[in-house]
Amino acid sequence: MTTTLHDGTPASAATPIRTNAIARAAQRLESAIQWSTELLAVCLMVAEVSLLLTNVVFRYALHDPLVWGDELASLLFIWLAMIGAVIALQRGEHMRLTTFVARMAPGARALCNTLTDVITVAFVLLLIGPAWEYAQEEWAITTPALGIPNTFRVMSIVVGAALMLAIAALRLTERAAPRDAAKSIAIVAGLAAVLYFARPLLAALGTFNLVLFLVIGVATLVAIGVPIMVAFGLSTLAYLASATQAPLLIVVSRMDEGMSGIILLAVPLFVLLGALIEAMGMARAMIRFLASLIGHVRGGLSYVLVGAMYLVSGISGSKVADMAAVAPALFPEMKNRGEDEGELVSMLAASGAMSETIPPSLVLITIGSVTGVSIAALFTGGFMPAVIGALAMVAVIFMKSRRQSLEGVRKATPKEIGRALTFALPAVILPFVIRAAVVEGVATATEVSAIGVAYTFIVGTLVYREFDWKRLYPILVEAASLSGAILIIIGCATAMAWALTQSGFSAHVAHLMTALGGGKTGFLIVSAIAFVLLGSFLEGIPAIVLFGPLLFPVARALGVHEVHYAMVVIFSMGLGLFAPPIGVGYYAACAIGKVDPDRAMKRIWPYLGALIVALVVIAAFPWLSIGFL
Known part of the structure; x- marks a missing residue:
């Protein structure tokens, strides 16, 4: 089994603790x-x-x-x-x-x-x-x-x-x-x-x-x-x-x-923000509203899962945290409707892969930090690729849920929908406010993360009132631990990238990539395959820190827009991250859903196949990434 952050098990746990x-x-x-x-x-x-x-x-x-x-x-x-x-x-x-x-x-x-x-x-x-x-x-x-x-x-x-x-x-x-x-x-x-x-x-x-x-x-x-x-x-x-x-x-x-890098200060703050959104009950409020809208149709809760991942994704800085916020609120009712546990985990993992480009993803922030690409441009460019991925997911869900039984499922009344919207509104607007503030230049990614933490804390304690104050200290410790694990990888990978660059490796890579032929198309195809493999082993941040400074200049030299290239790279890494048998995100999804990985493995391939089609569309049509810049 492959594990990543939050495995919670010390490296030597296989050996009993000695008592002398x-x-x-x-x-x-x-x-x-x-x-x-x-x-x-x-x-x-x-x-x-x-x-x-x-x-x-x-x-x-x-x-x-x-x-x-x-x-x-x-x-x-x-x-x-x-x-x-x-x-x-x-x-x-x-x-x-x-x-x-x-x-x-x-x-x-x-x-x-x-x-x-x-x-x-x-x-x-x-x-x-x-x-x-x-x-x-x-x-x-x-x-x-x-x-x-x-x-x-x-x-x-x-x-x-x-x-x-x-x-x-x-x-x-x-x-x-x-x-x-x-x-x-x-x-x-x-x-x-x-x-x-x-x-x-x-x-x-x-x-x-x-x-x-x-x-x-x-x-x-x-x-x-x-x-x-x-x-x-x-x-x-x-x-x-x-x-x-x-x-x-x-x-x-x-x-x-x-x-x-001062921009990386957004990492611990967004990690803390994501934890607070879940602990304050704001994530559950978003999900309840989406369920009241479309929960009564065939595959409705599956669509809610995709929509919920789109809303909360990127804010926590951890895909594990994103999935952990969504799954407990939806899985029990989906199981009551007859959904197979392996199917649920497959959808959860594929939704994690789909949402990798959604701002304020820490991978986007890292790309901006190590390559000099505008953070605002990356945030703007990340929306449409995720929409294409979501539509691919929706198509698979539609095909699979055509024969789903809706016996006993009741459609929410307009009054119930309105009440759910009113209750969820303070939570629903937060992701949009955060992303708009950075994109419009109102505040930096670091500043807006601090504003988001303050907003979540105030709204959570005054409006939702679900927060257990005993959780605050562990949340702060967990945010520090996750941030430290991410940031020291960035530091060590930066040192390794320096060694690669100073040795002339970057020049060799540039020459090899340009010598492959096929121009921009060939370069994008090779990059997509390479980052699917890298994403399986390294996850997004270390892979980007290592290879971003090497490959983004090559992309510019070949005429590939850097934002378009970033979206292709991130989407590819998302596929690798959640693709069995290696992808660490896939096993994290299985752990959250408490499902044997073998049971889910055979059901995830239609979703990953749809996301591969989405990746081809994103790579073939640059406008999807740069049309709104």
């Missing part, structure tokens, strides 16, 4: 780290939201922007990213591929899980030294507005790496069998020795080292279940140390650059 005195002491220390980091993360989340809202008030209401506001927000942001990454490691919520590990025998699986922990220890050990050196160098640089050394910001990487080292080491102490730990340490030490003594030979291999370290190395680490951020970061560090003369602090500086 040393292990108990390790557990107490890990609990202390957990408590302190979670409290710090909550404080940082609250501070970021408060600071951004204050900036908005001063900029738009008082016309007196805080010149130091963005600077302080950026400083707090990278601390939030690193502390969130620490929490994600402790909770087992970093993106990782477990398809192959899950099929191993229990003994081999335990050894493999221990090996991933040792590899994580090796990565953070290699990272701490360059991070400390980089922090020292940054002392001479002071921030323009606050006038403080940049070291205060960069120390977040040092502290985060140290805490991750502690957690990974404690995990080994608590869970790893001594024999597995000894074998794993021997394997890692042996590989390190081989790389050290083989440096003269590796230096003579030239660009083949890219294939060895950044293709074979990354693929191997991902296949054995190493967190993707570790696979990217460790492979890049090993490449620079073994095959080049470049200092390792470059990796830290690239990580810093990748995680420090």
Whole structure:
């Protein structure tokens, strides 16, 4: 089985927790780290939201922007990213591929899980030294507005790496069998020795080292279940140390650059916004309104599922969160109407793939951050491709539901529809307000996410009144964890992308893509196939950070509009993300629906086939993506 964020299982969970005195002491220390980091993360989340809202008030209401506001927000942001990454490691919520590990025998699986922990220890050990050196160098640089050394910001990487080292080491102490730990340490030490003594030979291999370290190395680490951020970061560090003369602090500086973009501050805020929308009952209000409109027709609730995913998609920053908000509100009644559980999960997964381009998708924000494409243009261009995907889904649902029995289903009266609309209206308008504010330039993506959080909090507590205040602290921790897991991947992938670019790999890719023939059409076809495969393994954000800076310039050179290309790429990645047997989103949908993946697998193909047709239409008609720019 393939898992992604929120699998909730530590990497070494296959091995029972040991109960000797040393292990108990390790557990107490890990609990202390957990408590302190979670409290710090909550404080940082609250501070970021408060600071951004204050900036908005001063900029738009008082016309007196805080010149130091963005600077302080950026400083707090990278601390939030690193502390969130620490929490994600402790909770087992970093993106990782477990398809192959899950099929191993229990003994081999335990050894493999221990090996991933040792590899994580090796990565953070290699990272701490360059991070400390980089922090020292940054002392001479002071921030323009606050006038403080940049070291205060960069120390977040040092502290985060140290805490991750502690957690990974404690995990080994608590869970790893001594024999597995000894074998794993021997394997890692042996590989390190081989790389050290083989440096003269590796230096003579030239660009083949890219294939060895950044293709074979990354693929191997991902296949054995190493967190993707570790696979990217460790492979890049090993490449620079073994095959080049470049200092390792470059990796830290690239990580810093990748995680420090102020536009990425929208990531934790949109994650928090999505969690609040679900917790406040606003998502359920939207779904009830849609169900009152068309729930009485054949396939009505299936259409509601597609419509609900269109409304809530992109706001949370996590497809898992989107699906988790929709499924519990619809699945019980759909089962009562005789829908097969496998069919429901198939629709849910395909709807997740369909809605990948809907703003304010974090993939769109990431593309804008790493390629320089206008965020407003991407938000505008994302609507119609999703409409085409939704229509493809609707066509399949229509064909499948022609013989559905509606016995006992009652049509809602106009009064009931009006009452549902009145109740849902504050929730329904939020996604449109958020998207319109960014598209029309009223506020940046970061600012509007803070406004959305404040709006949701106020409306949820005053209008819907379903919020359990005990959930606030866990929601803030979860938002920090998910954000940290995403952002550190962006940081490590940025470092890896730098290595690929500096080595001339981008030039080779550009030459290869242009030499394939077929002009724009051939390039789009190859890109679509490549990103379907990448989406299966890497998900959208790491794939975009790695390959966006390489391929978008090629698209421009061939005359492909960058917004059109972005939509083709994102839709393709969505297909890969939710396509079995590898796609991580597919298994997340099965977990949410509590359905055996094998039961749903045979039913998802008509929906994915329809989405492939939609992808062809989106690629063939650029107007669908750029017609409203």
